[in-house]
Amino acid sequence: MTKRLLVIMTALCLLLSCFPLAASAAAGDSVEIKLTIGSPTVTINGTASKIQPPVKENGTTLVPLSIITKAFGAKLKLEKNKIITLTYNSTIVVLTIGSNDVKVNGTVTKLSTAPKIVNSVTLVPVRVIAQAFGATVVPSGNLITITGKVAGEAAATNSGGLSGIDTDAGKTKVGDSYYGWSMNYPTDLSLSYQSDNGNWSVWSDGSGDPSVIVSVSDVEETLTKQELRDHIQTYFDDNELVMEKKTISVGGVSYEKMVTKSRDGWFFEYRGTQKDSRIYTVMSGAKAATRDALNKYQDLLDSFALSFNKSDRTLKDVTKVVDGLITIHDEDYGLEVKLPVQWLRDTESPTPLFFNADEGLIDFAIKSVQNNETAGQWRAAERAKLEKEFASDYIRNFEESTITLKNGQAQVLKYEFSWNKTKWITEYDVFLIAGDHKYHISFYSLKEDGSKGKGLFDTIVNSLVIDTKYVDGNFSEMDDEDLAGQVIKKSSKKYGYSIELPATWTAEDKDFEQDSVFYYTDYGYFQLTVADNVTASSYVNWYKDYVSADKDMKALDAKVTQSTTTMINGNLITRVDTVLNEAAKPYSDSMYLFEKNNRLYIVQFTAPQAYDTVAYQALNTQVLQSLTFN
The missing domain is CATH 3.40.1000.10 (Mog1/PsbP, alpha/beta/alpha sandwich)
Known part of the structure; x- marks a missing residue:
């Protein structure tokens, strides 16, 4: 299994320690939590669950963070694997693992004991957080009772849209409606990572290492048994030893099964099968002395099915595809955009860049506004550069227009260019000025049908949302030195x-x-x-x-x-x-x-x-x- 999987989202798993809620709580509902220092049992509105036992240090009671986020519906964001931001209605609490500083709505105070990690579970000071949420904390010996209300916009998710899988009361299965698969509900794991389009989903335990993975790959032909095994081996590290290789049948579906061991002590099981134009690979992994450690995932892997029943209310849909589109966030650039599911993000590009080899490409650049420049002036200057750069018979059909985006009105320059006078590429350049910065969005359409290219451009660009306040607050002057003529x-x-x-x-x-x-x-x-x-x-x-x-x-x-x-x-x-x-x-x-x-x-x-x-x-x-x- 590729090494990058072994380090994915460790901190998320630490934060999202597993315990079930008794029922789905609505905004404004009352919450009563009873827990005891040193005891692994917590009751939430009368329903008992198992947790990492709370501890008391320097007079401060530390409880699992998941109690706060899940019971009160607080939103959770993690930065740099240690900075925790909790949002409850209009209250924002910021803590840092290992730090005694806590910030409540911008005001910093000192804690006698810092948040810490115990047995892969994040423990936080309960009183300062509960009181910030307007709750009351009543101690009686080692028993602590916390009463409050669920947030007005209850959410047990982090900023990346991932959640502890155990937060969904009444759900017994998970799956993806777009890719058409489902399996039993992994009650002791958390959904810790998904690729942009959801074709790669990772469930992890509290250690942060991947435990179960579902991967879906598109193919154009029917693979032989050996070709399917070759596909499975693309997930291997170089140092994995094959310990088992055979064909199995589960639920009437034939799988190619491979069990491996890596030189650094990991055992992996892979199961791969093909349905129509998709290959489904289900994987499990455990670091242990023997392969018996994989046995605990057998029932889960055996439950994997090549179907998704939308009418099954016990089935949680983890798909990231809505109406054929995926939503991608680039927090570094304050950018949100919806793209067709087949599009990919260029993870090597320093600026946001997305593409599909058959359909086109879109990139995004930020510069600072100079000398009260208007978007119309910017567009005119860029057109003049293009007309100078290209030979006249390799560029044609300039069109200028105005478009209204969610961040304001922008100027558009559309034209066609070619490298060989045979195949023509349509480019749309969007010029937006908002706040202290200007935004250049370039969309290259490879579609020969101009109307389809225009439709794709409209879909993508009209979905674009830029956090201009974030950009203005974090980006300063972004203009390159004018080196022309030097x-x-x-x-x-x-x-x-x-x-x-x-x-x-x-x-x-x-x-x-x-x-x-x-x-x-x-x-x-x-x-x-x-x-x-x-x-x-x-x-x-x-x-x-x-x-x-x-x-x-x-x-x-x-x-x-x-x-x-x-x-x-x-x-x-x-x-x-x-x-x-x-x-x-x-x-x-x-x-x-x-x-x-x-x-x-x-x-x-x-x-x-x-x-x-x-x-x-x-x-x-x-x-x-x-x-x-x-």
């Missing part, structure tokens, strides 16, 4: 040259004392290479043979279109032009060869043909003319 002079002592490059270019290999440097330009790529004791004519001959014979160049349909000589700054140079007519994105490549001091200097510019504009050629000429030799 150049940076680079020199090489070893190879005896200097050259001026645009400051907007990004270096990949930038050590000019090496024989090659490489930059990403505004349009494509730039490379400067130095070779000793090589002539321009011999290099050109070698290059032509390479282009005509190399299989990779053939795959790109590469052709040398011209080889000429000319003078630049008094230096005789050879220019070789090549086109790479690869169907999806044709490129043009120009090499300039300088012979100097028994060395050959090769300056190379490569860019998509869509960017081969007058401005691009002028910039290349400017760089070439800046090249001087010692």
